Amino acid sequence: MIQRMTHASVYVIDQARAEDFYVNKLGLELKMKVPLGEDAYWLTLSPREQPELELTLMPIHNPNMFDPETAASLAKLVEAGTFGFGVFATQDVFATYQELKAKGVEFTKEPKEEFYGIEAMFKDDSGNWFSLTQFKAED
Amino acid sequence: MHPKMYMYKRLVDAKLFMDQHYATPIDLECIADTAYYSKYHFLRLFKKAFGKAPAQYLRDVRLQQAKQQLATTQQSVTEVCFAVGFDSVPSFTLLFKKQYGQSPKAYQRAQQEQQAQVAKQPFQFVPNCFAETYGWKERNSQ
Numbered sequence: 001m002i003q004r005m006t007h008a009s010v011y012v013i014d015q016a017r018a019e020d021f022y023v024n025k026l027g028l029e030l031k032m033k034v035p036l037g038e039d040a041y042w043l044t045l046s047p048r049e050q051p052e053l054e055l056t057l058m059p060i061h062n063p064n065m066f067d068p069e070t071a072a073s074l075a076k077l078v079e080a081g082t083f084g085f086g087v088f089a090t091q092d093v094f095a096t097y098q099e100l101k102a103k104g105v106e107f108t109k110e111p112k113e114e115f116y117g118i119e120a121m122f123k124d125d126s127g128n129w130f131s132l133t134q135f136k137a138e139d
Numbered sequence: 140m141h142p143k144m145y146m147y148k149r150l151v152d153a154k155l156f157m158d159q160h161y162a163t164p165i166d167l168e169c170i171a172d173t174a175y176y177s178k179y180h181f182l183r184l185f186k187k188a189f190g191k192a193p194a195q196y197l198r199d200v201r202l203q204q205a206k207q208q209l210a211t212t213q214q215s216v217t218e219v220c221f222a223v224g225f226d227s228v229p230s231f232t233l234l235f236k237k238q239y240g241q242s243p244k245a246y247q248r249a250q251q252e253q254q255a256q257v258a259k260q261p262f263q264f265v266p267n268c269f270a271e272t273y274g275w276k277e278r279n280s281q
Contacts, residue, residue, distance in 0.1 A: 034261045042265040095188035098147040
């Protein structure tokens with residue numbers, strides 16, 4: 001029986017820039033930064049209220065990861081906004097939307113009522129999209 | 140635009156003000172004034188939007204900054220305490236311990252030990268599934 005998830009990966013164009021985005025704009029906490037050579041790191045972050053889940057920012061442009069041709073194709077897809085990596089939950093989507101916008105985060109969907117709550121969508125600095133959702137309170 | 144967006148913008152401005160000026164003495168009444176709210180109204184709206192009262196939020200920002208500085212600089216606990224806006228080392232120590240389960244000094248020591256270990260044996264901190272699949276271990280051992 002699978003009980004929980006501890007790590008999930010997001011492919012990013014530039015790890016240093018992504019670290020700045022996820023820490024200083026989204027407000028995640030840096031958990032591990034382990035040098036792996038070739039200017040690459042094992043880089044993980046957690047939402048402040050969910051330290052048991054580590055989001056791993058994986059560098060695309062690193063010979064340890066992909067050959068140059070594969071990296072170029074993957075980077076193109078990421079930058080085009082092909083991949084969505086998950087849903088961030090917030091208790092007040094309007095407040096978080098305003099805050100992230102004030103910090104320069106690009107939204108692709110303004111907060112909108114959906115059957116599961118109120119949802120906005122944004123892109124990270126590489127082009128990956130995420131949902132930002134205020135879920136309906138359970139009865 | 141959602142009719143409440145102007146209200147949220149003022150609350151977010153107040154929050155960002157605290158994010159930027161946590162190191163200085165911050166008068167929360169002054170922040171409420173900047174947001175054009177009475178202190179009571181501001182407190183209620185802020186808590187509803189961010190889940191914490193402004194004073195609690197400010198305290199948590201200072202603690203997070205302290206945690207980061209203890210982990211990444213050589214500053215003493217006293218220096219960090221004042222650098223992030225607390226004005227008493229004993230109360231800072233108590234708050235830090237309550238929040239993170241260990242004293243600032245113990246946390247700093249643990250971080251320094253971990254960093255030394257990371258430099259010495261990095262692959263003790265990377266799950267093998269990643270290290271082996273991507274060939275990091277192999278390349279780093281060459």
